Amino acid sequence: MIRYDLKCTGGHRFEAVLPSMFSDNPECECGAATARIPARVAIGGAASPGPSRDDMPTTWRGTRNGDKELIRSWHTKMVEREKLEEKYPELAGDRRPVLAHEGAFASEPVRAGDAIAAQLAQETFGTTSPTDNP
Template sequence: MISYDLKCKEGHRFEAVLPSMFSDNPDCACGAGTSRIPSRVNTSGMASAGPSRDEMPNTWRGTHSGDKDFVRSWHKKMVKREKLEEKYPELAGDRRPVLAHEGAFEAAPVRAGDALATQMAKETFGSTAKAETKKPKKP
């Protein structure tokens, strides 16, 4: 079933549900013949994920010197964002802390859980060998 907007020769407009796009147009209530017209385009109600955590103010000036209403509005936005991220985890992005961001890792910071421990040890200590711990000998 397909919904169509129709207009008769007298100027009356109405909507009709037809079984197929090849079905004949129904006559208007006034008895005049009808023709199909384009449906209106709905441009409102666009979806938005809202501001991300990166856009949240993180300085005293950014919060308008701690303005209560401004902070409250951001709190509401972030609570809404948290609920959205729980439902759609892909919106949360990478929330792991940055562990290293200098030297060899300046262009691509190391994050918690990355499999770069060997490379990180080599850059930091010049070696990847683990320190051997001495076990006390049993008499």
């Protein structure tokens, strides 16, 4: 059985359950002919994966100066998120460690493996390899 949205030539809308997609459309109560219309979209029950790791507070002020309830709440959310990411790895996002996230990098943090990391190390330490001593 398939549920269809129907509209008659008189403008009435209604739903009907038909045995198959090849079944004839039923007539409206007013006696007018009907046509199938696209089903209405219900967006009220949209699924959400919840907050990601990027949404977590990363500063002392962001945690409201270490508020225990806020930290406990985020911990619970992230445990649930880890379970979800294990089941759906495409939700995991970028898990590489952040090397710099303040100042010039506040809008886009530098992560391990980024091309800018080697350049930053060269400018800061004069080398891109930790074994090289200047």
